[in-house]
Amino acid sequence: MGLTSKKVLLLAVLFAVALFVLTIWLWPRLSRQNWRTVLGRIGLLLATQLSIFASIGLFANNSFGFYASWADLFGQEQEPGVVTNHETGPNGTKLKLLGSEHVGVPGGSKPHVGGRIDQVVLQGEKSKINSPAFVYLPPQYFQPKYAKKRFPASVVLTGYPGTAQALYKKLHFPQTQHELVRKNKMQPTILVMMRPTVAPPRDTECVDIPNGPQTETFFTHDVRHDIASHYRVGTAAKNWGVIGDSTGGYCALKMPMRYPKAFSTGVALSGAYKAPLDASTGALFGGDKQLERENNLLWRQKNLPAAPVNLLVTSSKQGEDNYKETLKFIRQTKSPGKIASIILDSGGHNFNTWRREIPAALEWMGGHLKA
Structure with a gap:
């Protein structure tokens, strides 16, 4: 069991x-x-x-959803599964499709009504990292009216260690988007749901680690390239966003700030503003103090030019440790960067709090991404 x-x-x-x-x-x-x-x-x-x-x-x-299996709990890597289908994109990039499942919405058994969730394995040609993901395709993707349309997309990240399944089984990202689109509050968007732990069991904090996993390259280049080679997704930064909670929130801020040509929009739900250095991360920066400073988002804001990206941060006055740093991050944001926030009166660092923030965050993000 x-x-x-x-x-x-x-x-x-x-x-x-x-x-x-x-x-x-x-x-x-x-x-x-x-x-x-x-x-x-x-x-x-x-x-x-x-x-x-x-x-x-x-x-x-x-x-x-901290751990998905006994092997995950004890730090053992799991095989990604048996490939039931294998397709190649037009640019030669291979994306392994492991299977599909319905979305838990009314009429969800029909893709043109409820959309579809594909389980895939992304193969990072540049980073040499392979990682599973769950790709939500909205109902419009299967409708004749949108047959020639390229959709905006967003990477959706969990915290550490997290499980990607929790993004649609617990946090209900696809179901929330489905309702927002139905109410004309958001445009249909492809969601690439993953955990940031792409080199388990190490917590890489979306960093290109010297002589280690090139996690930042995987997300800013390989994920976008693999998805766009297989699905009808735009390839420009204006077509791509990233949203995440906790560790995923730190990544969702950092990647647009460091790579504005990859992501134009980032949403951090209870995100940190610098990477921790502990037993789970190891020496993330290999002793490179400049690299460490550049990945400290508050230092980056103060000392480097701002990137022309749209950022949204969330916190709560009671229950979140990042409240004061969030206010500082908001104050320090410089033009041409743009900042927005969701500040709750109270709410802990947990799924219940993020479920309260996700509808407004998705609506905001959908308003900034371009099809």
Whole structure:
């Protein structure tokens, strides 16, 4: 049974309840003062607490999508799956299509009504990174009226470690866009849903690491090239945006700021403004202090010319650690850059907060991307 299986969660809860009942039942028998009963009490308490913690951890993982599998949890790479179809784009770029699924909207079984989600593997020719993605194609993509239309597109990123499936199963990006388009609040946009962890288990923070994974090159060049070679997507920066939460939010700001010829628009949901340096990231900058400064977005704003891009940041007055830095980022934004924000009165660093922000953020982003 998989890590995210409801059966695993149910078994963990039942096991915790059983241990709790067993502890209550055996406690009088273990009341004697000798080393065997003391060890028995310690063992029962330890087992009960561990089972409760495991149940809470499984519930949190199922709710927030931190890890997709046991292998993901223990830092082991997974095979991408069996290829059921293999197509080549007009420029020779290969994109592996693993399968498709319906979108959870009324009439979602019909692509021209509900759209379609393709599971693909992007093969980075320049970065040498291969990574899975889920590509949402809006209903208009399949309608005769739009047969010759090239659509705008946005990369949608999770936090670290995150799972790409959470973007449509928990955060409901395709479903939200479908409703916004229905209400004429947003233009149809192709969503390339991914996690920023493209070299697992390392947290690369969308950085081209010296002598390491070239993650920034993968997102700013290879992803756009592979998608545009296979789907009807525009290739100019004005056609492309990027939106993400947490770590993905940092990437969504940084990539337009550093590569305005790749992305014209970026949306950071609870994003940070510089990359952490810890056990999960390792030496991201290889000791290059200038590279580290250039990836610090507040330093970049203050010391380098502004890129002509559109940025939106979100935070909350209570519940988010990035609130003060977000206000500073807004104040420091210089022309020709443009800045907008969503500031909630309260909201934690979690899915519930981001679901409150996503409709307005998508509508804003759709208003800046060009078909």
